[in-house]
Amino acid sequence: MRPVIVVSQLRKTYGTGETAVHALRGVDLTVWPGEYVAIMGASGSGKSTLLNMLGCLDVPTSGKCLLDGFGVGRLNERQLALLRNRKIGFVFQSFNLVPRVSALANVELPLVYSGLRRAARRRRALAALDLVGLSDRARHLPNELSGGQGQRVAVARALVTGPAMLLADEPTGNLDRASTEDVRP
Structure with a gap:
């Protein structure tokens, strides 16, 4: 049995320089089939950003993300659309x-x-x-x-x-x- 989600050192930064917003700073996460995970935090803490990364709706600045065994960083737009349609419910x-x-x-x-x-x-x-x-x-x-x-x-x-x-x-x-x-x- 393999994990449904494996995230390693996931980072997301919006903007550059002094105005840069670091929405995710090195998130690590593993979720197994049948597991329920709640992501909790204050408003603006990166919860929706993380969900958008896991759902292949946004790309990370750096880090790795495997969804049901697929390395999403290497997929083109068509492949990402198929993955979203077949593997992810939003x-x-x-x-x-x-x-x-x-x-x-x-x-x-x-x-x-x-x-x-x-x-x-x-x-x-x-x-x-x-x-x-x-x-x-x-x-x-x-x-x-x-x-x-x-x-x-x-x-x-x-x-x-x-x-x-x-x-x-x-x-x-x-x-x-x-x-x-x-x-x-």
Whole structure:
């Protein structure tokens, strides 16, 4: 069994000279399959920056990052996009739902790039919505959902591909206690 995440001396600096901001300063991290890890710290401490590095949404200034055995520093944009689609589920703090399509279509979106036929995509998306208790809201647009329901759609979208890892930036921040328990593994 190999680790899902191995990070070694990860650094991220924004800007140069006296105005440089050192968001990450030599982070080391190993996460094994089935492990749950919470990254905690004060506002501005680099939590979202680290998640962006782990999710291949940003590149480190220096250091190594292996995701499910892949050295991401050596991958081109196309390879990174495939890795993100097949190995990583994201739950963004701001949901990032497409406003003009249904909850079902939002959940189905990552599967469009996987080559699955439409019927299989629909089945998987409906199952993911059911998992978060929203199968009855599948046809609703994001603006017809509460904040907590929108967040649960975002969680369903992150889970629908069966990712090796799930990265979440405050995934339950907009949920009440009962909804948080529904979403948590």
